[in-house]
Structure formats: C-alpha cells, structure tokens
Amino acid sequence: MLLAQTSLAMAEHTISTFGNIATSINAIQPLDGFISYSIEFSSFPDFAGNKSNPNDFSNNLLDNIGAFSGIKPYIRVGGNTQDFAIYNSELTIGLNGTYNLSRSPDYPTTIEIGPSYFESYSTWPNVKFSHGFNLGGNHDDRQWETLLETVPLACRALGKDKLYLWEYGNEPDLFVPAVRASGYNESDYVAEWLNGTRAIRSVLETSCPDLLDNDTYGYLAPSFAGTTNHLNAPRTWADGIDADGDIKLFSSHNYVSGAETPGVTLQNTLMNHTITTLSVSAHTADNATIQPGIPYILGETNSLYHQGRPGLSNSFGAALWAVDFAIHCAAVGIGRVHFHMGTDYRYASWQPIATNKTTVGTKPPYYGNIAAAAFLGSAGTLVAPAPLSSGNNNADADTDVAYAAYEPDGGALARILVLNLRAYNYTLNGTGGEELNPVPRPLRRYRFITGLGAGLEEALVRRLRANGSDAVTGVSWDGWSYDYELDRGKPVRLENVTVGEKIGVVDGAVELQVADSEAAVVDFGGGSGSGSG
Numbered sequence: 001m002l003l004a005q006t007s008l009a010m011a012e013h014t015i016s017t018f019g020n021i022a023t024s025i026n027a028i029q030p031l032d033g034f035i036s037y038s039i040e041f042s043s044f045p046d047f048a049g050n051k052s053n054p055n056d057f058s059n060n061l062l063d064n065i066g067a068f069s070g071i072k073p074y075i076r077v078g079g080n081t082q083d084f085a086i087y088n089s090e091l092t093i094g095l096n097g098t099y100n101l102s103r104s105p106d107y108p109t110t111i112e113i114g115p116s117y118f119e120s121y122s123t124w125p126n127v128k129f130s131h132g133f134n135l136g137g138n139h140d141d142r143q144w145e146t147l148l149e150t151v152p153l154a155c156r157a158l159g160k161d162k163l164y165l166w167e168y169g170n171e172p173d174l175f176v177p178a179v180r181a182s183g184y185n186e187s188d189y190v191a192e193w194l195n196g197t198r199a200i201r202s203v204l205e206t207s208c209p210d211l212l213d214n215d216t217y218g219y220l221a222p223s224f225a226g227t228t229n230h231l232n233a234p235r236t237w238a239d240g241i242d243a244d245g246d247i248k249l250f251s252s253h254n255y256v257s258g259a260e261t262p263g264v265t266l267q268n269t270l271m272n273h274t275i276t277t278l279s280v281s282a283h284t285a286d287n288a289t290i291q292p293g294i295p296y297i298l299g300e301t302n303s304l305y306h307q308g309r310p311g312l313s314n315s316f317g318a319a320l321w322a323v324d325f326a327i328h329c330a331a332v333g334i335g336r337v338h339f340h341m342g343t344d345y346r347y348a349s350w351q352p353i354a355t356n357k358t359t360v361g362t363k364p365p366y367y368g369n370i371a372a373a374a375f376l377g378s379a380g381t382l383v384a385p386a387p388l389s390s391g392n393n394n395a396d397a398d399t400d401v402a403y404a405a406y407e408p409d410g411g412a413l414a415r416i417l418v419l420n421l422r423a424y425n426y427t428l429n430g431t432g433g434e435e436l437n438p439v440p441r442p443l444r445r446y447r448f449i450t451g452l453g454a455g456l457e458e459a460l461v462r463r464l465r466a467n468g469s470d471a472v473t474g475v476s477w478d479g480w481s482y483d484y485e486l487d488r489g490k491p492v493r494l495e496n497v498t499v500g501e502k503i504g505v506v507d508g509a510v511e512l513q514v515a516d517s518e519a520a521v522v523d524f525g526g527g528s529g530s531g532s533g
Contacts, residue, residue: 062127070377089114171225190240220297221251251297271320276325370477450505
C-alpha cells in the first residue's frame with residue numbers, strides 16, 4: 001500500500017528558487033512524441049504480437065502515453081539483433097532465435113525471421129515505426145540477400161501510415177572487432193552505408209514507390225553507441241554519410257552506466273542529477289551542432305547497459321531517473337528519446353509476455369515515462385530548467401531538481417516539475433525483504449516565485465509515488481495505476497491514494513512538500529487528465 005504523505009515524516013526543509021521562473025528566454029521545444037520507445041528487433045513480436053494474437057496490453061500502455069502527448073510514441077524496431085537477423089522465406093513463424101549464453105544471456109544471437117515477422121507492424125493502431133535493416137551481417141553471407149528480400153516486406157507492411165523512418169545498421173561504431181577488421185574506419189562505414197541505402201531505395205522504387213517522396217523517405221542515423229568508440233560521428237558526417245540528403249534524424253545512443261560497472265547504485269548513479277547531466281552533456285557538447293539542420297535524438301537509451309541490473313533498473317528509483325533524464329534531454333535540445341526495451345530486460349518499461357524468467361507486467365520505469373509525458377503535455381510545449389537556490393544549504397544539486405513547462409509559442413508558465421531524488425528505502429536497508437524501514441520519510445518544502453498574475457489562487461498537484469526508491473511494485477501517477485493485473489495496462493483509479501490536491505498561489509508564489517524519492521507536478525491550468533484518452 002502507498003503511504004499517505006502526511007504520515008511520511010515530521011522533518012521539513014525549505015528550498016527556494018531564484019527569482020521569477022514565469023518567463024524563460026532559454027526554453028526549448030522538443031519534437032512531438034518526445035517520450036518514445038526502441039524495441040529490440042528479436043523482441044518485437046513479443047511486444048506487438050501478430051494479426052491473430054495482437055498484444056493489447058502493450059497497445060494500452062502506448063495509448064496512455066498518447067493521451068498525454070496527443071500522439072502515441074514512435075517505435076524504433078532495432079538494436080543489436082537487427083544485425084543478427086537473416087531472412088528465411090520458408091520459415092513458418094515470425095522469428096526463430098538461438099541463444100548463445102557466452103555471447104549474451106538476454107537475446108538470441110543466431111536469428112532467422114520469416115514473412116510473418118512483418119505482421120507485428122499491423123497490431124498497434126496509430127503508431128509509426130522505424131524498421132532496422134541488417135548492416136552488421138554477423139558473419140553470415142546471406143546478409144545482402146536478406147536486405148534485398150526484406151525491403152519489400154517491410155515497406156508493404158508499413159506503408160505511408162505506419163512508416164516513421166528507416167535505419168540501416170545498429171551501433172556500427174562497435175563493429176570492430178566483432179564483425180569488422182581492426183582497420184575499419186569512418187570512410188569504410190560511409191561507403192557501406194551509402195551502398196546499402198541506395199540499394200534499399202532501388203528496391204523501394206519497384207516495391208513501394210509511394211514511399212519515396214520527401215515526407216516518407218529517410219533514415220535515422222548513424223545510430224552510434226557513444227561518442228568515444230571506434231568510429232567518430234563528426235568524421236562520419238565529414239566523410240559524406242548524408243551525401244544523398246536522406247538522413248532526417250541524427251540518432252545516437254546513450255546509457256548512463258553499465259549494469260556490471262563497480263560502484264553503481266540508485267543514489268550515486270540513477271538518482272543523481274549531476275550524473276544525468278554529465279551523461280547527456282556528451283551529446284550536447286559537439287554532436288548536436290555537427291548538422292544543425294537535422295534534429296538530434298537519442299534513438300536508443302535507458303539506464304544501465306547490458307539490459308539493466310535487478311533492484312536498480314526495475315525499481316521506483318529508476319522511474320524517477322527516467323523522468324529527470326527525459327526532461328533534462330528536452331530542456332537541453334535533444335528532440336526525442338526512445339527508451340529501449342526487450343523481453344526480460346531489467347530496465348524495460350513493461351514485460352510484454354510471461355517467460356520462465358519474468359512475469360508479464362507494468363514496471364516502475366513506465367510510470368516515469370507517464371509522468372514525463374504528463375508534464376510535457378501535447379506538442380509545442382516549451383521546457384526549461386527551474387534553478388533552485390542553494391543559499392540556505394538545503395538545496396542539493398545532485399538530488400533537488402525542478403523544471404518549468406510553458407504553453408506553446410512562448411506562452412505562460414503552465415507547469416512546474418519537482419524531483420526529490422534523495423533515496424528512501426522502504427524496506428530495511430533496502431533489501432527488499434518483509435521488514436519495513438523504521439526511519440521516518442523526510443519531506444522537503446519547495447517554494448517557487450512564478451510571477452503569475454492576480455486572479456490565480458490555487459494550483460493542482462499531481463504526484464509520482466511509491467513506498468520508496470527500492471519499491472518494484474505499488475507505483476502510481478496522480479492516483480492512477482497502469483498495472484497489468486488491474487485492467488491490462490488501462491488506467492485504474494486507486495482508492496488508497498490521495499488525489500485532487502490543491503495548493504495556494506499567494507502573490508504569485510507557491511509552496512509544496514515533496515517527500516524523499518518522490519516527484520510532483522504543479523499544474524496552473526487544472527491538469528491534463530488520467531492518460532486514459
């Protein structure tokens with residue numbers, strides 16, 4: 001059960017903002033569908049289902065995001081396994097994958113896909129997809145044949161209504177030494193990429209000529225894993241990867257740290273705003289300005305690479321991280337983020353099917369996605385950081401975070417998001433056991449000078465809550481649950497969570513309390529619903 005805020009603690013600490021946050025000349029407008037997803041190529045049939053058995057649970061969760069954003073998330077179908085996938089026209093199932101545990105315990109590394117794989121693109125109404133083609137080859141001499149045979153299948157399955165973009169190759173900056181020789185460089189990669197994308201276009205001219213106009217033909221690229229690997233993005237652009245002018249989104253990947261990296265914890269890694277900003281800064285320092293006319297996105301991202309760590313990536317602390325990470329990206333000019341998922345992945349926002357490892361269900365990170373989508377609202381919202389004062393020694397740059405959202409076209413202040421990232425373990429010592437933590441849960445009092453004019457007397461507060469940062473169940477957004485067990489991911493109002501909370505606006509200022517390991521959105525326009533559509 002969720003604890004009522006009034007019972008959390010007696011101690012309060014006041015943290016104030018600097019000056020007036022009602023106007024911000026630095027506010028940034030992200031792309032539509034900012035909260036989007038990337039789904040591992042080998043897992044896509046699990047997440048989407050097929051024509052005879054569509055995965056309505058996944059679709060319900062996408063609908064929830066769309067109800068806040070005004071558009072359902074864009075779905076990138078790709079990842080490591082897109083470069084393992086070989087086409088077999090005689091395969092009677094969508095995908096046949098063989099695991100090699102010495103290579104990865106989390107996804108198959110020998111993969112064949114059949115014609116019915118492409119049925120999965122038909123199961124989610126009003127969703128646009130990018131399809132990942134095999135560039136890496138994985139030492140299989142059928143890679144080129146696979147490319148030419150799957151282009152017609154993919155383009156006919158998608159069509160104008162479902163096509164987001166194409167992608168050719170996943171993380172080629174990591175091809176060496178696994179699938180390319182040590183001398184492989186940027187010019188080699190560019191030559192390969194141009195050869196392949198021109199072949200794709202040639203097939204499209206015959207199979208789907210209606211997808212070749214400027215509104216429907218293009219790529220997200222180069223889909224590098226990072227900024228310091230074997231291939232360098234600036235040199236790739238300089239060597240002419242966009243010679244044909246068909247890259248519509250400059251896509252990079254990002255993970256804050258690794259699941260097996262020593263010293264990784266909730267408080268020091270995920271629930272740490274300084275670490276989040278450092279992680280994102282690698283993308284804003286150089287790469288975002290290489291091609292200023294092409295929006296920069298994170299086409300694949302999540303908390304800890306190697307599919308996350310149990311107890312960290314699947315906890316409520318990771319949900320709070322997901323909110324901070326996403327909104328920080330929006331506030332510094334990254335156009336869209338695709339949170340990566342796969343079957344049995346620890347950091348996934350939801351598990352689409354039951355396996356012998358994982359039960360089907362909605363995971364805490366999904367609630368972070370929901371809260372971020374609710375704060376951003378529909379397309380056109382402008383976002384900026386809301387600095388917090390540290391003059392009273394109570395604000396902490398690592399754990400006290402605030403953002404402001406403004407109405408489209410530089411309009412009025414619409415919402416304030418506050419994250420209190422101090423970890424609070426509700427089980428004793430954060431062990432996840434039955435014994436509860438006896439230490440009271442502290443509250444922090446935040447004060448904001450909004451500069452909003454007379455006539456506004458109160459604002460609505462909506463909260464992202466759980467019993468503590470180590471919780472893996474019992475999460476809610478504004479008193480709503482999206483759990484599979486209640487109504488297969490559709491919004492269900494919880495009776496044991498306080499909702500409809502109002503706070504006063506006095507001389508343009510607001511004060512609210514936020515518990516450790518909690519996020520709150522102050523809405524000056526009355527809120528944006530449950531996400532139920």
